[in-house]
Amino acid sequence: MGQVTIYLDDETESRLKASAGSRGVPVSRWIAELVRERTATEWPEEVRRPAGAWPDFPDAEALRGGQGADLRREPF
Template identity: 50%
Template sequence: MGQVTVYLDDKTEAEMNSAVKASGISKSKWVARIIHEKAGSEWPESVAQLAGAWPDFPSAEEIRGTSGDDAKREPF
């Protein structure tokens, strides 16, 4: 398991301590959670739940149907 040292100014440290206390988990777990949220490649659950939320949003086929034909490419 990796170990990291982070230097924080007093205000940032106070904000972190307040958030950690409110979360009820250790500082290490809190920092790891923030890093995972910010560096992770998955969408947050709140965003995933928005899929299909706009019933009048056009489908991909409808959007592509108005783009016309591609121009012919020049041979190499």
Template identity: 50%
Template structure:
């Protein structure tokens, strides 16, 4: 497991400590989770859980139904 040293301004550190405490995590674990969220290649669980939440949400065909046909691009 790698280690990283970071330097924070006092105000930023104070906010980070409060956020970690609020989440009931150590500072290291809070920062690690934040980094994991930023580099994830998947949707966050909170977003995935919204799938199907709107029964009347239109599908892609409904959304595109009133769009006309695209014109051909000019050749360069």
């Protein structure tokens, strides 16, 4: 397990301790959770859960159905 030293101004330290205290977790755990959250490489469960929740929502093919064919791109 790594150990990190950070320097905070007094106001930020107070806010950190208050927030960790209100959640009932040690400051080190509060910071670790924040780092995990901010460096996550996947969407949070709260975002993924609603995916597919609307069965009547049209799929990509239905949305693009009436647009016609793409135009040919110009060469570089």
